[in-house]
Amino acid sequence: MSDIKRVVLAYSGGLDTSVILKWLKETYQCEVVTFTADLGQGEELEPARAKAKLMGIKDEHIFIDDLREEFVKDYVFPMMRSNALYEGLYLLGTSIARPLIAKRQIEIAKMVGADAVSHGATGKGNDQVRFELGYYALAPDIKVIAPWREWDLTSRTRLIEYAEQHQIPVPKDKRGESPFSTDANLLHTSSEGKVLEDPWDEVPDYVYSRTDNPEDAPDTPEVITIDFERGDGVAINGEALSPAMLLTKLNELGKRHGIGRLDLVENRYVGMKSRGMYETPGGTIYHLAHRGIEQITLDRGAAHLKDELAPRYAELIYNGFWFSPEREMLQAAIDYSQEKVTGTVRLKLYKGSVIVTGRKSPYTLYSEKVVTFEDDAGAYDQRDAAGFIKLNALRLRLLGRRDGR
């Protein structure tokens, strides 16, 4: 049926990708190589290895990688430098993980001489786009198999039938329809589908998994500090931490205080609106802290340019264009601005909210001497403002004379 010989599958060890594994073998008569990544989703990976073996994958064709540090250092942090929020609110937790998975999958494909890659994303979502744009950018001639767009296992019943026919174990809780589906990594957990499909209905409590209910959070605020160096977080409360450890620690703090819940109706790249619920506990704290340290270390021109570029940058990541020249160009501009974004931010965490309460830096551009209401010893000549206003007003005056509002 095809000339595909070996395919690298992004394999979670769950029911769906196990069915895909089998289906690929059957349909394409090809070898399957499994790739399972630890991106901080909070699941054991060894069961995935055992399951792959059980399904006949050779030892040397089972790849299990801990990518947590790479994920935070090379994907989450660069993105956070931009202050990107998709549609004003969303911290892009799913979007930012996809390019790394794609990249590693292609590396493995090259290592094992595979001619194809496959993933378990559906045909309605953004993830298929993100995976495949990544594949094609990094391996332009790779073949891509997207089973959900190809097969006829289009209902859960048929999927389970197929699993049973092929001796794939079906966990009890997967027998019925799941009330919602989730994706998780070190940055966030997203939930969507079924019980969330009416955007007027409140998200049920049982959907939340990464954050405590703000109403159950401690009655006393917790104050923390985050240290930044060149735009990236390096320590919490003075304790130096690696990127992944820092985000892990912030996740614990955010969880405890009910921080980072977002109920959103967003616009998918494939053209429809969808409703998702996102929990980004540590990322929400980090995002605000980064803005806090930029407030005193970034020049206005740089800050405003960043703000104008951020929606575009966010859109590129959301749409799957991480590996594109335009994302990289924006990154070059953003990174250029971060050289002196170094210092400490203090934040208060309390029942769902994060507030920056202080920031300091050896590179601060804030000058008490200039801004003070008190005598500034000539640091600023108020009369300069007259000329400043006069020249800024000149074109408006010429216009006013013409148009006589």
Add this chain to the structure above:
Amino acid sequence: MSDIKRVVLAYSGGLDTSVILKWLKETYQCEVVTFTADLGQGEELEPARAKAKLMGIKDEHIFIDDLREEFVKDYVFPMMRSNALYEGLYLLGTSIARPLIAKRQIEIAKMVGADAVSHGATGKGNDQVRFELGYYALAPDIKVIAPWREWDLTSRTRLIEYAEQHQIPVPKDKRGESPFSTDANLLHTSSEGKVLEDPWDEVPDYVYSRTDNPEDAPDTPEVITIDFERGDGVAINGEALSPAMLLTKLNELGKRHGIGRLDLVENRYVGMKSRGMYETPGGTIYHLAHRGIEQITLDRGAAHLKDELAPRYAELIYNGFWFSPEREMLQAAIDYSQEKVTGTVRLKLYKGSVIVTGRKSPYTLYSEKVVTFEDDAGAYDQRDAAGFIKLNALRLRLLGRRDGR
């Protein structure tokens, strides 16, 4: 000394503008017309009338206007349609009030045949720019007197001396230096100066005046709904309210739940960084609600264009360019998008945080039929995604072949 005959002063009735009133008469030997506006700052205006009279202003030269409805309807709401946030966080509460004051001041100047206007803003701040750009845009040949840039009453001591020499009553609490200064209107209260001047120091509790401390807020969340029509709020919990009444009601709700506090270091248009504390209780709720209703009623293309234009639009308002062609052009684009931004948003208010928990609209673009994980009866053909991705990837593949990452 000058040829100024009659000047319209933006007069609060407070010590500073009373000194200005006197100083203008003395310095320019001119008539002074006072203009006091109710923008919802929460102060009685009649004392300002009495004080003006006391200082010798003729009855017909004392103007006291309730501008609350105009303020919200023609300034706050149009701005809110844009979702503008200055430097990602600030709801522009001071900035948006200035053009209305300037406009009314010019109207009065034309009515009374004044040849000059005057204001009490200092030479270091943004407000002088906002007032004066407004004046010049609307009356290109008006003369502008900015006493703080001209006189030598540069310390509080000398100001008070001047007041006493001229029989201007000095309230007891104005004798010493104020630990901070504030500006208030229906949208927000801002505080800055002195005790806030070190951006590492936490804002002291006594600075807050418009919001209860989240820690003292009710232990039970409050759920409300806001109805929108064509992009503007029209009702709370189903009760129709005028613009100003709606914002007033939201302010009460926000105050009670400790919502809308912001500690910010921002970049002033005049070139320095300053630290401010803003309380925008109702505006914070409104802003998120507006985003909520847009999520289901605005097309992606419109929404993303708005997001890209918003930082520029916010900057224009912050810098004082409300009455400029470029702000008006952006407003035309934004307003065009709001035709169907109609519907209801449900929000939960709790100890400092606002969460949108539902939204519905007769004009919703959200289609459960298209997005569903279930059978969609052909509303969306998943195979289309393959072609969509292939063509979006084509340029990246050509690039990948050339550059061989």
Add this chain to the structure above:
Amino acid sequence: MSDIKRVVLAYSGGLDTSVILKWLKETYQCEVVTFTADLGQGEELEPARAKAKLMGIKDEHIFIDDLREEFVKDYVFPMMRSNALYEGLYLLGTSIARPLIAKRQIEIAKMVGADAVSHGATGKGNDQVRFELGYYALAPDIKVIAPWREWDLTSRTRLIEYAEQHQIPVPKDKRGESPFSTDANLLHTSSEGKVLEDPWDEVPDYVYSRTDNPEDAPDTPEVITIDFERGDGVAINGEALSPAMLLTKLNELGKRHGIGRLDLVENRYVGMKSRGMYETPGGTIYHLAHRGIEQITLDRGAAHLKDELAPRYAELIYNGFWFSPEREMLQAAIDYSQEKVTGTVRLKLYKGSVIVTGRKSPYTLYSEKVVTFEDDAGAYDQRDAAGFIKLNALRLRLLGRRDGR
């Protein structure tokens, strides 16, 4: 094979769309309604009627419309108000015609109760996208038939065989492969393909059809004037002309002087680069004249905002998003700016070049009094510049002190 009953075909009367006409009938067993538009392509339309009749189309199903005035007034002129240039150079002559064709086709489909529309654009080009996005935006449930993506007549030989089998007359010059293909309307003629496919090879002389070779153009420059009202051209050399007549006249002038040739390699929306040769004689003159009149009538803020929005606006038109909220939002902003874009521009045409040599307007914002090197009688106080510079420099000085370049 399908449930299509009646299809409206964009029909030129040429060989390709005649084959499509036949193929639609055969393949879909449906009625075909032909629509032929005069957009100023310079061809007689009656032969298209005769040919349609010959192929069995009922009289009442043959639509032939002169859309030239609508084309220029509602498509070309609004676009020209933006100064849009795709990729810095291209005046979008093909792109801007497509939405009008799509719109009229849908109107006819509604009139005749058709359930489908069809066009003759290939599967590699932009035009299929432009047509179909237009169709879908205006009639979301219409069926679209794109024969070139469906059939197997993929070589010219097979197409001609099919024509001969079905008694479709094949003109002699269509027997062999054409050395290039063209598209024409009142704004431009584009040529691409075959002899143009190597972007290093010079465009052969015989490809040009709308412009004389600059080397053969008159040795004496011709000076003309164009009058504008509210952003649109209304007269040439003082003679009032309708939109289409004005563009026709400019085309004659441009042709004679060899104006408007462009050899371009551009990026198609479908992902590849293509090389085209465009001749836009009148449009090139008009574009520069419009810039000329804006120079004195448009405020800087408006002009710069327009310049920043123009690349996006051009991209939207090129990609086929004329009927999209974001294009319409940008149009609202652009149109807002044109209220006073009224006046006269003088241009010199000479051997391929157009130079604006003068512009005047009752609404000019140019003030000789302000700008003059001579004594300006106090219109501008040079000392204001000191303050203007000082405050603009403040942030750079604070930065310089920190970073010590």
Add this chain to the structure above:
Amino acid sequence: MSDIKRVVLAYSGGLDTSVILKWLKETYQCEVVTFTADLGQGEELEPARAKAKLMGIKDEHIFIDDLREEFVKDYVFPMMRSNALYEGLYLLGTSIARPLIAKRQIEIAKMVGADAVSHGATGKGNDQVRFELGYYALAPDIKVIAPWREWDLTSRTRLIEYAEQHQIPVPKDKRGESPFSTDANLLHTSSEGKVLEDPWDEVPDYVYSRTDNPEDAPDTPEVITIDFERGDGVAINGEALSPAMLLTKLNELGKRHGIGRLDLVENRYVGMKSRGMYETPGGTIYHLAHRGIEQITLDRGAAHLKDELAPRYAELIYNGFWFSPEREMLQAAIDYSQEKVTGTVRLKLYKGSVIVTGRKSPYTLYSEKVVTFEDDAGAYDQRDAAGFIKLNALRLRLLGRRDGR
């Protein structure tokens, strides 16, 4: 009168800056250090040295530098990489020279221990801003003296009187008012003032100095090639040339063929409109050639992002913000894109016009195989376009269903 001890003056050797030299000494009782730069303005510099000596400047305080290579390599070329055009048309010839002069002046100030710098730009123009923003960015605490904003020599008569009183030689042609003023460097010559002040009047022939009249240019076109490497020109007609030599050669070619004349009314940063005439012979050719090579070597995403950033970038340079973080951020993005902008462009020069007629590159992204009308052997699957269009149309269809246009 002041505490200035030593000032570095940007000194041309002409009458105006000689008067300034004298005036500085008299007014500030300070030492004057002269700095004269060769930026390719086409004037001998040694007379400036002689004149400075004559006016009592010490040998070691006379600086004369040939900055032509630095000017083109570090200023003109980086700017040209962006394709920047101010207000759509102007190649920024004056603007781009100012930061280099400011930078060198500050270097000299540091070398000689000067505490101030001075320039001869007037208080109405942009150059004062460009110089001074450069000074302040590079030496935040330098004192700046702008004689034209300070002195009372505000008419030519008084200036000449002053010169005569102080034994400054007044050239005969400077006795009367000049009919226009010019600025020149290797990139361009600008002319403005007096005879150009009415924007309706045609620029008189005698104003042009850098380009032959197109009508007098050769009757035969000249075809040339330019080679680019990483975004910068490196050779003409195959002959390798340094940056300044390359631009010099292009200037000769452009001059001969009457290329690069621009009559413009532009918006100055200081708020008024002014009319200028620019001659940029070589730069005009270079600009189009750079676009030509980018057409085949730059990805669409990169190209469109560049086009969107270019107006802002141009504005920054025009306004004098070369040494600003935001210009440098944009430069980082632009430079990132130029890695593979390497290859050869062929152009035809003829009587005022430049046409790109071919381009080729070892890194071309143009793929004849993909784009061809002929059989492409599967390089592109036309059916993919259906899905591409369907998903791009989805949101427009949902919108159409709601709004029923």
